[in-house]
Amino acid sequence: MQQGLIPERQPEEFTDMRSDPNHRTGDDDLFAGGHGGDAIDVTDDLVADLRRAAGETSLRVAPDVRHVHKGRGAVSNREGRFESQSRVEIDDGWGSLEDLPAKPARQEIVDATRRVITRNQSPDVPFDRSINAYRGCEHGCIYCFARPTHAWLGMSPGLDFETRITYKPDAAICLVNELAKPAYSNNPTRPVAPINMGTNTDPYQPIESTRRITRQLLEVLSDCNHPVGITTKGTLIERDLDILASMASRNLVHVSISLPTLDHELSRTLEPRAAAPRRRLKTLRLIAQAGIPVSLLMAPVIPLLTDGEIEKLLKLAAQAGAESAGYVLLRLPLEVRDLFVEWLQVHHPDKASHVMQLVRDTRGGRDYQSAWGVRQRGTGDYADLIAQRFAAGRRRYGLNTRQSRLDCSQFVPPVAAGATTRQLGLFDGATG
Ligand code: SF4
Numbered sequence: 001m002q003q004g005l006i007p008e009r010q011p012e013e014f015t016d017m018r019s020d021p022n023h024r025t026g027d028d029d030l031f032a033g034g035h036g037g038d039a040i041d042v043t044d045d046l047v048a049d050l051r052r053a054a055g056e057t058s059l060r061v062a063p064d065v066r067h068v069h070k071g072r073g074a075v076s077n078r079e080g081r082f083e084s085q086s087r088v089e090i091d092d093g094w095g096s097l098e099d100l101p102a103k104p105a106r107q108e109i110v111d112a113t114r115r116v117i118t119r120n121q122s123p124d125v126p127f128d129r130s131i132n133a134y135r136g137c138e139h140g141c142i143y144c145f146a147r148p149t150h151a152w153l154g155m156s157p158g159l160d161f162e163t164r165i166t167y168k169p170d171a172a173i174c175l176v177n178e179l180a181k182p183a184y185s186n187n188p189t190r191p192v193a194p195i196n197m198g199t200n201t202d203p204y205q206p207i208e209s210t211r212r213i214t215r216q217l218l219e220v221l222s223d224c225n226h227p228v229g230i231t232t233k234g235t236l237i238e239r240d241l242d243i244l245a246s247m248a249s250r251n252l253v254h255v256s257i258s259l260p261t262l263d264h265e266l267s268r269t270l271e272p273r274a275a276a277p278r279r280r281l282k283t284l285r286l287i288a289q290a291g292i293p294v295s296l297l298m299a300p301v302i303p304l305l306t307d308g309e310i311e312k313l314l315k316l317a318a319q320a321g322a323e324s325a326g327y328v329l330l331r332l333p334l335e336v337r338d339l340f341v342e343w344l345q346v347h348h349p350d351k352a353s354h355v356m357q358l359v360r361d362t363r364g365g366r367d368y369q370s371a372w373g374v375r376q377r378g379t380g381d382y383a384d385l386i387a388q389r390f391a392a393g394r395r396r397y398g399l400n401t402r403q404s405r406l407d408c409s410q411f412v413p414p415v416a417a418g419a420t421t422r423q424l425g426l427f428d429g430a431t432g
Contacts, residue, residue, distance in 0.1 A: 001106070001127060003162065008255060022127055030363075038053035051111050065100065065185075068309055068346060068347075069104060069159065070302060071140075071272050071273060072104065072140050072159060072162055072272055072273075073140035073141055073142040073144075073162060073164070073269070073270070073271065073272050073273075073343065074142060074157075074158035074159050074161070074162065074317050074339050074342075074343070075158075075339075075342050075343055075346050076158050076159070076339070076342055077156040077158040077159040077160060078156060078157075078158050078335065078338065078339070078342075087094075087249050102251060104159055104163045105163065106138055106163050106164075106165060106206070106207070106289055107163060107164045107165070108165055108207060108211075109164060109165065109166045109167070110166070110167065110169060111135065111166040111167060111168045112170070113169075113174075114170075114174055115170075115174060115178065116131050116133070116168060116171045116174045116175050116178065116217075117129050117130070117131060117175070117178050117195065118131070118132065119190075122372060123372050123373065124372055124373065124375060124376050125196075125199070127193065127194055127195075127196040127199070127229060128192075128193055129170070129195050129196070130192070130195060130196040130197065130199040130200070131175070131195055131197050131217060132197070132199065132200040132201050132203075133167060133168050133169070133171045133197075133213040133214060133217060134165055134166065134167050134201045134202075134203070134205060134207060134208070134213070135150070135153065135165070135166040135170075135200075135201055136150055136155075136160070136161050136162065136163075136165040136201060136204045136256060137161070137162060137165070137201040137202050137205050138162055138165060138206050138207065139162070139202050139205050139233055139234070139271055139273045140161075140162035140203050140271065140272045140273050140274075141233075141270065141271040141274065141294050142270055142271070142339060142340055142343040143270070143271075143300050143302065143330060143331075143332075143336065143340055145331045145332075145333055145336055146161075146200045146201055147161045147202065147334075147335060147336050148333060148334040148335050148336065150164075151334070151335060153166070155223075157334075157335040157336070157339065158335075158339055162273070165205070166209050167207060167213060169213070171206050171213050171216070171217060172213065172216035172217055172219070172220050175217055175220050175221075175310040176220055176414045176415075176416060178230065179220070179224060179226065179413055179414055179417045180414050180415060180416035181416070182413075183415050184413065185411060190357060191316070191408070192226070192408045192411045193227075193408060194227040194229050194254075194408070195221065195226065195227070195228050195408045196228070196229040196230070196231070197214065197217070197228060197231070198228070198230050198231035198232050198256075198284070199231065199256075201231060202231075202232050202233055202234055203217075203230060203234075204232045204233075204234030204235070204236040204237045205234060205273070206236075206273065207233075208234070208236055209236055214240070215239070215240055216245070218240055218243045218244070218247075219243065219416065221247070221252075222246060222247050222252070223414065224245050224411060224412050224413060224414045225250060225252060225410055225411050225412055226252070226319070226411050227247075227251075227252045227253065227406035227407060227411075228247070228252065228253050228342065228406075229251070229253070229254045229255075229256070229406070230244075230254070230255045230256070230259065231255075231256040231258055231297060232255070232256075232258065233257070233258045233259070233271065233273045233274035233275060233276060233280060234274065235279055235280070235283045236283075237255070237287070238283060238286055238287075239281060241286065241287070241290045241292070243400075244287070244290065244292050245290045245291055245292055245342050247292075248291050248292040248293065248409060249291065250407065251404070251406055251407040252406055252407060252410070253292060253293070253302065253406070254292075254293050254295070254306050254403055254406060255287050255292055255293070255294045255295070256294070256295045256297040256326070257280055257281075257283060257284040257287070257294060257295070257296060257297065257317075257322075258280075258297045258298075258299050259277060259280050259281070259284075259296060259297070259298065259313065259317070260298055260299055260300055260301065260302065260306050261277060261305075261306045261309055261313075262277045262309055262312060262313060262316070263277070263279070263306075264277060264278070264425035265307070266305065266306070267309075269306075269343070269347045281316055281317070281320050281406070282320075284296065284317060284320045284321065284322060285320040285321050287321075288320065288321025288323075289321065293323055293403070293404070294321065294322055294323065295322055295323065295324045295325055295326065295399075295403065296313065296314065296322045296324075296325040296326075296399070297325070297326050297327070297328070297430070298313055298325065298326070298327040298328075298390075299326075299327060299328040300327075300329060300330040300331065300354070301327050301328070301329050301330065301386055301390075302330045303330065303355055303358035303359055303361075303362065303382065304351055304354055304355045304358055305348070305351070307354060307386055308366070310386070310390055310393055310410060311389065311393045311396075312393060314390075314393040314396075314397045314399055315393075315397050317397075317399065318398055318399055319395035322399060322401075323399070323401055324394075324399050324400070324401050324402070324403055325390075325393075325399040327386075327390055328376050328377075329362060329378040329379055329383060329386065330359060330362075331374065331375055331376075332359065332367050332368045333368055333370060337367050337368060341356065344356070346374070358382055360379050360383070361382045361383075362378030362379065362380055362382050362383040362386075363380075364379055364380070
């Protein structure tokens with residue numbers, strides 16, 4: 001058996017990945033021969049040759065390597081846009097294609113990046129800075145537009161995105177050091193503003209239950225009175241209600257619960273490791289009952305599959321205690337488009353072409369529009385109708401209040417020092 005090639009790209013913020021023993025590029029569980037099918041690295045031409053040969057001889061090649069993995073969203077591990085080579089599984093004569101792993105396990109990979117606050121200038125989002133302690137997300141939502149970031153890391157935006165999760169063990173220490181810099185609080189062009197968590201990967205995905213990095217970050221932010229916004233699909237946020245309630249009493253936190261559907265069966269394949277829809281509504285209720293301002297985020301609205309639920313979702317969210325609501329129309333940038341179409345063909349073959357036609361209706365005839373200003377809500381009659389229904393529902397259920405501004409004036413810079421982490425007790429109770 002031949003093993004995989006190590007990706008050549010090494011982005012600035014991902015310095016130690018290959019030197020980390022947890023980064024098992026060479027024994028990829030998904031495709032290594034130890035699980036049955038042999039994997040070889042091949043060019044696109046060779047893939048075509050292999051498939052041609054398979055048609056002409058008894059050689060068996062996995063058809064596009066599509067499998068429904070229980071508890072996973074993507075049905076393939078297709079290469080990212082930067083890869084010059086493809087991988088294909090061939091039967092080595094032992095009937096081994098049938099032995100491919102049914103359930104790829106999570107790998108945890110250290111990310112030794114020293115910076116944790118990421119800045120953005122997008123006019124589409126109401127924040128200019130964010131923290132993502134994890135990359136990749138085990139919730140595995142097939143529509144997740146963070147998937148293409150895994151291609152940048154040399155991993156697949158498909159199954160790799162939801163199984164090979166990077167984490168920043170020193171994120172809290174790095175945050176202390178960044179907030180302590182005079183330039184952070186004395187920058188006239190970028191004054192102190194809320195930091196958002198959950199903008200790219202979910203801060204309460206399963207790995208957080210043992211790594212506890214999100215909780216450590218919240219402890220830092222709470223200790224120095226720094227405001228934070230959180231978006232999640234995870235019930236694990238309930239663990240941190242103590243910190244969040246304390247921050248809410250100082251007007252320092254806002255939470256958005258992301259919930260695109262109430263349909264349990266649809267959710268099971270659409271976002272396989274996120275909490276069940278009704279369970280997420282319960283989380284929303286508990287957050288509201290703890291006195292923490294909370295919103296519903298219907299993200300994404302998927303034409304034909306979920307757009308019929310707008311009014312019901314708004315009603316139930318309002319009853320659970322949400323004070324506002326927002327939505328994002330389905331976005332299919334880069335590799336997400338093919339992964340989503342693949343998922344549609346496997347799970348909703350009867351609706352696939354209709355869904356994609358409606359998607360194109362909202363995107364000027366294409367599968368995706370990336371321009372600022374339209375990528376969140378789309379364009380055209382269908383997109384306008386969704387916007388009108390959402391606005392009417394918000395009014396009807398009292399969810400049209402603007403989120404109140406979090407208070408940035410209380411921020412007190414922490415002291416940057418190695419001892420600071422011990423003073424703050426950052427690692428008390430950490431189990432990772
Ligand atoms: S929970 Fe959010 S970050 Fe995670 S896969 Fe789903 S959409 Fe992506």
